[in-house]
Amino acid sequence: MRRLLCLLLILLPIAAAQAQTTTLRGTVRDAAGLPLPGVNVFLRGTFDGASTDSVGQFGFETTAAAGSYVVQASLLGFITSERPLTLPASVAPLSFVLKTTPHALGSVVVTAGAFEASDEHRSAALTTRDIQTTAGALADVAAAFNTLPGTTRVGEDGMLFVRGGAASETKTYLDGLPVQNPYNATVAAVPARGRFSPSLFNGTVFSTGGYSALYGQALSGVLLLNSTDLAPETQTGISVTSVFLGASRTKRWERTSLALTTDYTNLTPYTGLLPQNVRWDQAPRGLSSSVALHHRIGQAGMLKVYGTWNAQRLQIGQPSPEPAGRQTVGLRSGNAYLNTTFRSPLRRGWSLQSGLALSRDDQRVRPDSVRLRTLEQALTGRVVLINDSAAARFNVKIGVEGLGQQVSQTVQPNAAAPLTYRPEFYEQRFTGFVESDFQLSDRLAGRVGGRTEYSGLLGRWNAAPRLALAYQTTDHSSLSAAYGRFYQTPDNALLLTAGSRLGFEQATHAVLTYQYTHAGRLLQVEAYHKRYAHLVRYNGLQPRNPLAYNNGGSGYARGFDVLWRDRKTIKYLEYYFSYGFMDTRRQYRQDPVLAVPTFAARHSVSVVAKYWVPALRTQFGATASYGSPRRYHNLNQPEAGYNQGRLPTYQDLSLNASYLTHLFGQFTIIHLAVNNVLASPNVFGYRYAQHPDVATGRYNRVAVTPTAPRMVFLGMFISINKKNPASVNERPE
Amino acid sequence: MKTTLLTLALAAATFTASAQTLAAQPATATAAVAAPADSYTALMTGAIAELMNTGDPAVLRASAAKMERAASVKPQDWLPRYYQAYALLINVFQSKEDGDAKDQTLDRAEAALAQARKLGGADESELLVLQAYIYQARLGISPMLRSMKYSGMVNEAVAKAKALNPANPRAYLVQANNVYYTPAMFGGGAEVAKPLYQEAQARFAAFKPASSLAPNWGEWQLKGRLKSYETAAAK
Numbered sequence: 011m012r013r014l015l016c017l018l019l020i021l022l023p024i025a026a027a028q029a030q031t032t033t034l035r036g037t038v039r040d041a042a043g044l045p046l047p048g049v050n051v052f053l054r055g056t057f058d059g060a061s062t063d064s065v066g067q068f069g070f071e072t073t074a075a076a077g078s079y080v081v082q083a084s085l086l087g088f089i090t091s092e093r094p095l096t097l098p099a100s101v102a103p104l105s106f107v108l109k110t111t112p113h114a115l116g117s118v119v120v121t122a123g124a125f126e127a128s129d130e131h132r133s134a135a136l137t138t139r140d141i142q143t144t145a146g147a148l149a150d151v152a153a154a155f156n157t158l159p160g161t162t163r164v165g166e167d168g169m170l171f172v173r174g175g176a177a178s179e180t181k182t183y184l185d186g187l188p189v190q191n192p193y194n195a196t197v198a199a200v201p202a203r204g205r206f207s208p209s210l211f212n213g214t215v216f217s218t219g220g221y222s223a224l225y226g227q228a229l230s231g232v233l234l235l236n237s238t239d240l241a242p243e244t245q246t247g248i249s250v251t252s253v254f255l256g257a258s259r260t261k262r263w264e265r266t267s268l269a270l271t272t273d274y275t276n277l278t279p280y281t282g283l284l285p286q287n288v289r290w291d292q293a294p295r296g297l298s299s300s301v302a303l304h305h306r307i308g309q310a311g312m313l314k315v316y317g318t319w320n321a322q323r324l325q326i327g328q329p330s331p332e333p334a335g336r337q338t339v340g341l342r343s344g345n346a347y348l349n350t351t352f353r354s355p356l357r358r359g360w361s362l363q364s365g366l367a368l369s370r371d372d373q374r375v376r377p378d379s380v381r382l383r384t385l386e387q388a389l390t391g392r393v394v395l396i397n398d399s400a401a402a403r404f405n406v407k408i409g410v411e412g413l414g415q416q417v418s419q420t421v422q423p424n425a426a427a428p429l430t431y432r433p434e435f436y437e438q439r440f441t442g443f444v445e446s447d448f449q450l451s452d453r454l455a456g457r458v459g460g461r462t463e464y465s466g467l468l469g470r471w472n473a474a475p476r477l478a479l480a481y482q483t484t485d486h487s488s489l490s491a492a493y494g495r496f497y498q499t500p501d502n503a504l505l506l507t508a509g510s511r512l513g514f515e516q517a518t519h520a521v522l523t524y525q526y527t528h529a530g531r532l533l534q535v536e537a538y539h540k541r542y543a544h545l546v547r548y549n550g551l552q553p554r555n556p557l558a559y560n561n562g563g564s565g566y567a568r569g570f571d572v573l574w575r576d577r578k579t580i581k582y583l584e585y586y587f588s589y590g591f592m593d594t595r596r597q598y599r600q601d602p603v604l605a606v607p608t609f610a611a612r613h614s615v616s617v618v619a620k621y622w623v624p625a626l627r628t629q630f631g632a633t634a635s636y637g638s639p640r641r642y643h644n645l646n647q648p649e650a651g652y653n654q655g656r657l658p659t660y661q662d663l664s665l666n667a668s669y670l671t672h673l674f675g676q677f678t679i680i681h682l683a684v685n686n687v688l689a690s691p692n693v694f695g696y697r698y699a700q701h702p703d704v705a706t707g708r709y710n711r712v713a714v715t716p717t718a719p720r721m722v723f724l725g726m727f728i729s730i731n732k733k734n735p736a737s738v739n740e741r742p743e
Numbered sequence: 744m745k746t747t748l749l750t751l752a753l754a755a756a757t758f759t760a761s762a763q764t765l766a767a768q769p770a771t772a773t774a775a776v777a778a779p780a781d782s783y784t785a786l787m788t789g790a791i792a793e794l795m796n797t798g799d800p801a802v803l804r805a806s807a808a809k810m811e812r813a814a815s816v817k818p819q820d821w822l823p824r825y826y827q828a829y830a831l832l833i834n835v836f837q838s839k840e841d842g843d844a845k846d847q848t849l850d851r852a853e854a855a856l857a858q859a860r861k862l863g864g865a866d867e868s869e870l871l872v873l874q875a876y877i878y879q880a881r882l883g884i885s886p887m888l889r890s891m892k893y894s895g896m897v898n899e900a901v902a903k904a905k906a907l908n909p910a911n912p913r914a915y916l917v918q919a920n921n922v923y924y925t926p927a928m929f930g931g932g933a934e935v936a937k938p939l940y941q942e943a944q945a946r947f948a949a950f951k952p953a954s955s956l957a958p959n960w961g962e963w964q965l966k967g968r969l970k971s972y973e974t975a976a977a978k
Binding site: 530 | 786790804805808809811812813815816841842843851854887888891892895929930
């Protein structure tokens with residue numbers, strides 16, 4: 011016994027001595043056998059370890075006592091590798107192989123068909139600031155997106171014309187809810203502006219094709235506007251410009267923000283000062299105001315109420331081909347819109363997004379002696395349930411949407427005669443949709459969904475499958491493809507005449523996209539093919555006869571779009587270049603044959619640049635646009651065929667400058683913008699007389715041109731804020 | 744056109760001039776604290792000293808790795824994760840990598856900070872200060888695009904940190920830095936920041952760390968800043 015004790019006493023120091031220092035060496039490689047630098051290799055439970063060098067090698071000494079240990083090799087993005095080790099250990103090098111962690115959902119993004127304006131996502135084509143500062147756009151969302159490929163500039167209209175589709179084929183969604191009247195009312199040949207100010211939104215997606223099953227009723231594209239959650243800070247804004255006066259007040263509490271705005275627009279002084287191409291009997295003027303109340307509920311819940319109200323009027327005298335030489339059109343309109351949305355997490359990875367929107371739009375148009383009043387009222391509701399369990403490789407979205415809509419019209423062909431028509435229709439539409447984003451491997455992801463709609467007015471239903479896949483080719487590039495079928499209820503004007511006789515119009519999109527994005531540069535190339543079917547046709551000689559209407563139209567559009575953006579090469583310079591090639595024909599409405607539509611240009615080019623000069627505290631912007639000749643139907647050359655006339659090319663150079671300064675001690679921006687600086691004589695089409703001239707036998711015509719050779723905008727925007735930003739986040743009193 | 748459209752949007756652009764290069768600088772105080780009670784404390788003390796005495800990105804990365812190893816020794820202690828986040832964060836200010844790489848490092852810093860937050864006994868006020876500091880680093884990567892969002896988030900996190908512990912001097916320091924690097928025309932700048940630095944100085948003077956390992960950085964950086972005010976005034 012004593013001997014044993016002695017033996018132990020002798021052995022113990024030896025064991026301790028052996029534990030003094032052990033050197034561990036080795037290499038770490040990835041699954042492909044390439045060396046991995048920066049891997050933290052260490053003896054778990056001790057401070058002893060080292061990171062691998064550029065050739066994946068590590069070496070460190072440990073003074074840990076003899077015993078059993080675990081050597082761990084870990085690097086973010088890889089599954090941690092462990093192996094047991096008994097100290098004292100042999101000097102044999104250790105080798106580790108690390109496998110990449112299965113990528114979480116969302117690591118590969120489907121880019122096909124969509125342009126995003128966001129400050130969050132590095133792959134976004136634009137930032138929210140881009141929309142506000144694009145020269146020529148005058149802070150109009152649609153005008154800014156019109157500089158992206160896939161759109162055609164249709165100067166007389168101002169809306170988004172996507173890949174051979176008419177303006178009505180692109181729908182606007184505000185916080186998930188479809189907006190019935192996203193543009194301010196206007197008359198023919200006076201471009202419309204969007205109803206919503208870009209400063210309301212912090213994320214905007216513009217899809218030019220193949221979009222998700224969460225959205226519908228658009229044959230060509232969707233514009234998804236997502237409003238900012240809580241206004242960042244309390245402030246007051248005052249705007250004094252050449253065309254409007256505005257005031258805003260934003261108040262921020264801990265969990266709530268309230269923003270009120272009001273704008274009074276009057277172009278009378280402006281149109282008096284600058285040369286115009288038309289006669290303004292009453293220059294556009296209007297009053298609009300809005301209120302936005304946002305309240306955070308719990309950790310991630312959000313309630314938003316946004317209401318806007320707008321009234322405007324104008325009277326314009328436009329050149330006319332008729333003997334009178336001039337046509338006078340008056341407009342009075344009023345619009346009210348209320349959008350309420352609520353989103354909140356539920357249990358077990360489910361969350362809820364819901365919303366309700368009410369709209370009322372009243373337009374009275376008076377072309378010469380005609381009196382036309384259109385009143386549209388709509389109620390839309392939407393509930394979406396989303397399961398987004400963090401660990402899952404896929405998510406699920408299920409939703410329903412409902413629409414109740416009433417449109418009525420009063421048409422009085424001659425103000426002097428009592429004869430009036432009163433067409434009207436009621437529509438109830440129910441929609442259900444389901445969609446899943448999934449990740450098949452660390453490089454392959456996709457989205458599959460379906461949408462079904464039932465229209466009470468048409469008495470029909472449809473089913474639209476949608477599919478998208480994205481493959482990450484390298485760390486900086488990806489290839490994605492999207493396919494889908496899209497349905498749309500015919501336009502209100504068609505429904506008013508032929509309502510229940512019609513069915514859904516249909517389009518099928520196939521899109522293939524390559525995207526490269528790295529270090530402030532982005533290249534996106536996209537090829538597409540679209541087929542239209544069941545487009546509404548009617549006999550142009552009997553526009554009021556419902557029996558002359560049917561869904562027999564069809565068409566196609568194909569082409570490719572290129573976007574190159576660079577924010578890096580030259581300091582303070584950001585620019586992008588976009589080019590779209592399009593080949594499209596369709597036969598719809600009163601087209602007698604398949605023809606290139608009047609709103610499609612074969613080639614569209616835009617170059618947008620912004621340059622910040624710190625010394626001048628000024629940002630300069632320029633946008634140059636070109637559109638190849640659009641078509642028109644030349645009544646005096648019937649032998650050439652339908653829509654064979656060619657307009658001159660569209661050319662526009664617009665400049666702007668924003669100067670940042672202090673006025674009355676408050677932060678102020680002075681903004682000067684000139685559209686069409688060179689006064690290029692753009693022609694958007696021709697108006698032909700109804701009957702040929704008796705003497706010559708030819709139809710008289712006049713060109714449809716912009717309302718003015720140039721547009722000049724000068725504005726001053728003052729933000730009255732607490733002067734010291736350090737105290738901005740003190741709780742407001 | 745309807746609003747003060749360009750207001751903050753453009754304002755952001757001026758931030759570019761103020762690349763935030765806040766060096767992590769020696770805070771010798773921590774290292775000098777005496778009498779570590781056990782080997783973990785001793786090793787942590789050494790590791791913290793090493794971290795606080797370097798501005799070298801490579802050493803900062805190594806430091807972050809060492810803190811990760813320390814977390815394996817005492818998985819229930821929040822401090823190794825806290826210092827891991829700190830080392831990664833300072834690395835971003837010191838390294839010459841591109842924005843995407845910096846963002847990824849900050850993602851890791853935030854992950855480590857989230858791990859620290861889950862552990863018992865974490866000093867919430869200190870975690871919030873570090874979170875605010877991370878937001879500042881995010882802002883610095885792309886001031887033109889991010890200042891609007893992150894400047895507010897810095898202030899929010901600092902305000903919460905102060906509410907939890909009004910004596911935390913680092914909350915005042917990070918806040919002062921935020922103001923210092925905000926262009927004068929937006930109400931920031933050296934002069935506006937000066938009283939805030941002075942307040943931070945008073946808070947540092949009164950500050951006693953909770954333990955020998957508890958966060959105690961920032962005073963050296965503050966002294967450097969105050970000194971630069973003196974030199975500027977002397978000219």
